[in-house]
Amino acid sequence: MSLRALLQTRLSTAILVAAIVIVLPLFFPSAYYYRIGALVFIFALAVVGLNLLMGFAGQVSLGHAGFLGIGAYSVAIGPVHFGAPSWLCLFAGAALSGVVAFAVGRPILRLKGHYLAVATLGFGLLVAIILNNEAGWTGGPDGMSVPKLTLFGWRVLGADAWYWIAGTTFVGGFVLAINLMESPTGRALQAIHDSEIAARVLGIDVARKKLTIFIISAIYASVAGSYLALFNAYITPDAAGFLRSIELVAMVVLGGMGSIFGSLVGAAVLVVLPQVLTVFHEYEQALLGLIVMVFMIFLRQGIIPSIAARVAGWRKC
Amino acid sequence: MLILEAERLAIAFGGVRAIDGVSISIAAGQVFSIIGPNGSGKTTLFNLVSGIYTPNDGSIRLAGETVTGLAPEQLARRGLSRTFQNLQIFSRMSVLENVMVGRHRHERTGILADLLHWPSVARQNQATREAARAALARVSLADVANRPAGSLAYGALKRLEIARALASEPTVLLLDEPAAGCNPVETQELDHVIRSIVKGGITVVLVEHDMRLVMNISDRVHVLANGRTLAEGSPEQVRSDPAVIEAYLGVHGSQEAGRAFD
Numbered sequence: 152m153s154l155r156a157l158l159q160t161r162l163s164t165a166i167l168v169a170a171i172v173i174v175l176p177l178f179f180p181s182a183y184y185y186r187i188g189a190l191v192f193i194f195a196l197a198v199v200g201l202n203l204l205m206g207f208a209g210q211v212s213l214g215h216a217g218f219l220g221i222g223a224y225s226v227a228i229g230p231v232h233f234g235a236p237s238w239l240c241l242f243a244g245a246a247l248s249g250v251v252a253f254a255v256g257r258p259i260l261r262l263k264g265h266y267l268a269v270a271t272l273g274f275g276l277l278v279a280i281i282l283n284n285e286a287g288w289t290g291g292p293d294g295m296s297v298p299k300l301t302l303f304g305w306r307v308l309g310a311d312a313w314y315w316i317a318g319t320t321f322v323g324g325f326v327l328a329i330n331l332m333e334s335p336t337g338r339a340l341q342a343i344h345d346s347e348i349a350a351r352v353l354g355i356d357v358a359r360k361k362l363t364i365f366i367i368s369a370i371y372a373s374v375a376g377s378y379l380a381l382f383n384a385y386i387t388p389d390a391a392g393f394l395r396s397i398e399l400v401a402m403v404v405l406g407g408m409g410s411i412f413g414s415l416v417g418a419a420v421l422v423v424l425p426q427v428l429t430v431f432h433e434y435e436q437a438l439l440g441l442i443v444m445v446f447m448i449f450l451r452q453g454i455i456p457s458i459a460a461r462v463a464g465w466r467k468c
Numbered sequence: 469m470l471i472l473e474a475e476r477l478a479i480a481f482g483g484v485r486a487i488d489g490v491s492i493s494i495a496a497g498q499v500f501s502i503i504g505p506n507g508s509g510k511t512t513l514f515n516l517v518s519g520i521y522t523p524n525d526g527s528i529r530l531a532g533e534t535v536t537g538l539a540p541e542q543l544a545r546r547g548l549s550r551t552f553q554n555l556q557i558f559s560r561m562s563v564l565e566n567v568m569v570g571r572h573r574h575e576r577t578g579i580l581a582d583l584l585h586w587p588s589v590a591r592q593n594q595a596t597r598e599a600a601r602a603a604l605a606r607v608s609l610a611d612v613a614n615r616p617a618g619s620l621a622y623g624a625l626k627r628l629e630i631a632r633a634l635a636s637e638p639t640v641l642l643l644d645e646p647a648a649g650c651n652p653v654e655t656q657e658l659d660h661v662i663r664s665i666v667k668g669g670i671t672v673v674l675v676e677h678d679m680r681l682v683m684n685i686s687d688r689v690h691v692l693a694n695g696r697t698l699a700e701g702s703p704e705q706v707r708s709d710p711a712v713i714e715a716y717l718g719v720h721g722s723q724e725a726g727r728a729f730d
Contacts, residue, residue, distance in 0.1 A: 161585070327583045334582035334589050335575040335596070342558045342569040349556035349629075352518060353636055354544035354573030363579055409560070 161329050164412055168325050171415075172318035176311075185310035187426060192317035193378045195418035196324045198402045199411055200371020203328055205400070206409035207337065208364045209344030210260065211268045214275025215399050218248045218369040220282055220391020222376030223297075227386050228288055230298045237300045241377040248373035249366045256365040260358065275396045282388035294387030297380045313382045320378070321415070324371060328411045331367075340364055341409075372399075405446060407453025416454050420446075470532070471496040471671050472548075472640050477516055477526035486512040488695040489526075494640075494673060494688075499666055501674040501682045503706075504692035505715075510675040511553060513692065514644050517673075518550045519543045531639065545573050550642035551629040553675075559618035563609060566617050566628060567600035570635030574599075603635040604628075607661050623654035630661060640671045647678040655681055683707060 172192070179185060201215050225244025229235040235243075259270040282289050289295060300307040307313065331337045339360050342350040347357050380386040389395065398421060406417025424442060428435045450457035472494040479487050487509045494500045502510050515521045517528060519540040527536045530546055538546075549570075558566045575596060577589050604610045607627040612620065620628060626646055633641055643662070647655045655678060662685055666672055676682050682689060682703070689706040691698040693715045699706055706712055 330585035330589075331583050333593065334585065335572060335577055335592060336579055336582040338561075338565060338569050339572055341561055341565075342572075345558040345560055346556040348520065348540070349552065349558065349632075350569070351540040352520075352544055352550050353570050353632065354541050355569075356541050367579075367583075 161326075161333060164329060165322070165326050168412065168415065169322050172322055176314065182310050185314040187423060189310060189313040189317045189382060190379075191415075191419045191422045192314070192321040193375050193382065194399075194402065194422055195415045196317070196321050196378070197372045197375035197399055198406065198414040198418045199321075199324050199328050200368035200375075201399050202403045202406075202408065202411060202414045203331065203340075203371075204364050204368040205403050206407070207332060207344060208340040208361060210361055210365065211264070211400075212271040212365075212368070213268050213393075213396050213400065214271040214273065214278070215368070215372050216391045216393070216395035217275040217278035218252065218372035219376035219379070219395060219399075220278050220388070221248045221251060222373030222378075223380035223386045223390045224282060224289060224376075225373070226300075226377045226380050227295050227297045231295065232288065237298060237381060238302060241374065241381075244377050245370045245373045248369045252366040252369035253362065256362045260361045260365060272393070272396075275391065275393060279388050279391045279393070282391055289388070292388060294385060294389075296385050297383070299384060300381045307381070313378075317378055317382070320374065324374075325411060325415070332411070336360065336363070401443065404453060405443065407456040410453060410455040410459075413453050413455035420454070469496045470494065471530070472517070472673065473529040474513075474517060475527050475529075477513070477523050477528070479512065479516060479521055479524050486695050487516060487523075490692065490695070490697050491526075492690055492700075494671060496639075496671050497666065497669060498687040499662065499672045499674060499685050501676060501686040501689045502692060503676065503679075503682055503689060504698070507694075508692040509695040510692055511644060512695075514550065514642055514673075514675055518548060518642055544636060544638075547637070547639035548642070549633040549636045549638035549640075551626075551633055551644055551646060553644040553648060555622075555625050555629060557617050557625055557628065559616070561617055562613070563615050563617050563620065563628060564597070564600055564604065564613040567603050567632050567635045568596050570603065570632040571596040571599055573636055600631075600635055603631045606634060606664060607631045608657065623650045623657075626650060626654070626658070627661060630665075634665065634670075638670060640673065641665060642673045642675075644675050645677060646674070647676055647681050659685060 175188060197219060201212065204210050204212055222244040225247060226237050226240045229240030229243065230237050255274050259267060262270050283292050307316065339350065339355045342355060343357055343360060351357055376390060379390060402417035402421050403414065405420060407413030424439055425435065428438050431438055446454065452460065470493050474490065474492045476489045476491055477487050478485065478489055490513060502513060504510050516523050519538050522537050527534055529535065530548055535543060535546065558569060575592055577592050581589050601610060601613060604613055607630055609624060609627055609631060617628065630646065646658055650658065659681060662672055674682065686703050688700065689703050690700045691706055691712050698715055699709050699712050
């Protein structure tokens with residue numbers, strides 16, 4: 152079986168991803184690595200959701216960190232101001248993100264291409280501004296501390312615990328995503344990407360399908376945001392900022408549009424690389440930019456689809 | 469029985485009356501062709517009938533029900549499907565997956581079932597795959613089912629669009645210039661495909677420039693010129709109508725046409 156075919160069967164990819172989560176800690180020399188691992192899976196979760204929207208349905212969002220912010224501040228504001236349990240706030244945040252995505256998506260998903268990009272950009276900015284200005288609730292630009300997650304009387308503290316929580320949730324989100332893509336809804340979304348008009352004359356309610364996937368991807372981002380806030384125990388409006396949105400898009404494109412496994416790779420590269428590059432001090436950011444450029448020049452479809460295509464090419468030779 | 473009727477349809481774009489008071493009535497099981505010179509409004513008429521444009525005036529009935537102003541997806545669910553003059557292929561998907569999308573209106577699973585991949589989704593996928601394979605076989609594309617759609621030749625893509633539309637099991641199928649850009653062999657194949665579609669009980673409405681194809685397979689031919697009806701009748705009547713020959717083909721063209729039909 153070719154690598155491509157292997158990557159396309161649902162069960163084998165799910166097992167591969169679960170195996171990565173389980174085996175990786177065997178190579179961790181210190182708790183610091185658990186921390187990085189947890190961050191990779193948290194971001195990968197948000198990126199999988201965004202990839203469903205961008206890579207499959209072909210609808211760009213430059214404001215997805217807005218939903219990350221809603222999820223993050225839900226688990227901060229809920230417990231601090233209302234004394235609600237963190238896990239409940241996580242679900243409430245996800246539900247709120249879904250509702251917001253519905254309300255925002257209905258008018259803006261009519262737009263196409265650059266126009267949609269700018270509209271989503273506006274949404275992201277709006278969320279960031281609210282989080283900055285409502286200092287009484289959010290602590291303003293300085294942010295606020297987030298109470299630790301308590302599950303069944305167990306206070307989740309260590310990076311290793313968060314590694315397993317984030318890893319397990321990521322595998323769950325991953326499986327849901329690949330399930331969706333091999334279903335009637337998934338086929339309809341991919342059809343919309345290539346030709347909306349052809350999808351419509353085949354009976355697909357394009358507006359409704361776009362809204363559905365926008366809501367789903369918002370919920371992915373919201374859960375990731377909640378995890379990020381709980382894990383860091385602190386949150387600032389930067390979590391919902393423009394740069395965060397761009398980072399999520401970069402992860403999708405770098406890993407590969409339309410490749411769910413690529414989402415993990417894209418997130419891993421952009422979380423791990425800055426850590427590795429800290430040894431270059433003031434050149435860190437410049438090198439990061441350079442490496443991302445080189446990746447895109449040589450693997451222009453994104454890391455995973457490009458490698459899969461090369462492997463398929465070698466086999467033919 | 470009349471399956472598709474349009475009454476005094478009209479639409480204008482910035483003052484240009486692209487379609488101006490055109491009426492058509494199409495009996496079930498016919499091949500009904502719409503011809504006319506470039507810019508006469510054939511594709512505009514198709515876009516009106518398939519819900520892509522909303523007419524400024526006039527009405528459309530599908531199987532006796534008024535469907536004026538309905539969206540394409542609503543018309544599709546009532547059994548009207550179409551192909552496009554400029555191909556609208558899902559090029560990222562395989563040939564088979566393209567046709568599977570055509571089954572969408574017959575698929576019955578919810579978003580939750582799709583996310584969790586319930587057994588009903590697996591069954592649905594299997595049924596959809598089989599129906600799609602059958603549709604591909606009808607246009608002789610079964611052996612390229614797993615190829616990426618973007619890799620097919622032009623003529624094959626034309627047939628792929630037909631298979632995709634057929635998979636939706638329409639009662640009326642609108643074909644917008646299916647033979648455009650096809651070589652004579654491909655046009656011949658197309659002739660067979662259209663005949664088999666009609667034999668299956670589907671009404672075919674055809675916009676086409678290839679006169680040999682039109683005259684061969686049409687039951688009725690409707691001639692447009694400058695957005696208005698010029699003539700309608702059997703292929704023989706239209707072919708010998710002096711007004712059609714002059715307006716549609718010009719004096720020089722009428723001689724050419726005479727040769728083509730001999």
